[in-house]
Amino acid sequence: MKNKIKTLIVSSLIAAGMSSLAHSAENYPDSPVRIIVPYSAGGGSDSVSRALAEALKPEFPKGIAVENRTGGAGSVGMSYGMHAKPNGETITMVAPELVMLPHSGNGGDIDYKKFTPLAIVNSGYAAITVPADSPYKTLGDLIKAAKSKNLLFGNSGTGSIWHLAGVGMEKAAGVQFTHIPFKGSSAAITSLLGNHLDAVSVSYAEVASQVKAGLLRTLVVLAPKRLADAPNIPTAKELGFDVAIGTWRGYCVPVGTPDYIVNYLTDAILKAANSAEFKSFMAVSNNDVDIIGPKEFQEKLDRENKFYKELISTL
Known part of the structure; x- marks a missing residue:
């Protein structure tokens, strides 16, 4: 008799749990x-x-x-x-x-x-972007300057993918940048627009509107091939640097x-x-x-x- 009662109790609990689960599934999302x-x-x-x-x-x-x-x-x-x-x-x-x-x-x-x-x-893939009035018109100009100047390179945070993209670019080019971390790409781009940085390594999508408005200039994209929405911007690989990070x-x-x-x-x-x-x-x-x-x-x-x-x- 005790075993029968125990079985009934367990069965009831299981049924109640299943009912509760079904009810939750039926009502999600209820907040x-x-x-x-x-x-x-x-x-x-x-x-x-x-x-x-x-x-x-x-x-x-x-x-x-x-x-x-x-x-x-x-x-x-x-x-x-x-x-x-x-x-x-x-x-x-x-x-x-x-x-x-x-x-x-x-x-x-x-x-x-x-x-x-x-x-x-x-x-998406990284893009190396400078102010529109920057003296660096090409990636070659930027790399040449980095050999004798302390260039400030903004990114979206220490250890972020865009920080790593900047590091990848400098290693491929055999130069060194001073990496400046920000709390996200937008803050780095704002600083670039204010001419507080020499360049940023963020995604092209994040700078595209400013590039099209003539406020910024993207020198290169770190992509396997040219971007469909930026066909005039060369890839690093085209320019002799084997790096693609996104x-x-x-x-x-x-x-x-x-x-x-x-x-x-x-x-x-x-x-x-x-x-x-x-x-x-x-x-x-x-x-x-x-x-x-x-x-x-x-x-x-x-x-x-x-x-x-x-x-x-x-x-």
Whole structure:
């Protein structure tokens, strides 16, 4: 009799748990959702995330918004998202810094294995850009000057992908720049516009509007081939420097997030990234749409973690 009662109790508890799970799955998202962007407002990561959030709004009736948490070349925001409750209310935008910073000693406690990847929506490559009135008209001019002058090179933070891009350029050219870190690309670009820097290494998309307005001039892109939206700008490889470094922007949730939430978010992001609204924004802002699902995203993280571990150990 006791065993029978125990079995009934266990069965009831299991049924109740399944009912609760189904109820949760049926009602998600039943509260506002935020996307943590670990870089400053106005930069490429911020603008892409805001465009994605706008395209996601139909799937989030309680609201979805971007929240910037800057510092540590992205580690502050990524750590915050990593430690968030795994309830689907916090999505974190991540970039190569997630697997780069821990190997440089600047990553705090971030660990890519504590995230569940959802999708990547964008990728882009570094561009070396100077003020429009700079005396350096070509990459050759810049490299020549660096051999005798202390050139100030701005980036989006120590240990960031754009810092690494600048380091990669100087190593390929056999010169040395003075790297100046900022809390995001937009701050570095603002300083460049004020003629406080000689150059910046950030993505072309982040400087494209100022280049087209005649305020800045991009000397070279660190890409495998010329960019479709900047066909007149040469690649470093064309100019004899074997260096190509770029970024990507993806979205994750903390490990432990229920599968039904992970699936919902993944499907919603893939749908939004394929929307005409998002693609139109990306085209206008000179950003390349590059959509990668969760399985390939995880493989990319594993692969780049190994790559940057080996690369950074040589710097």
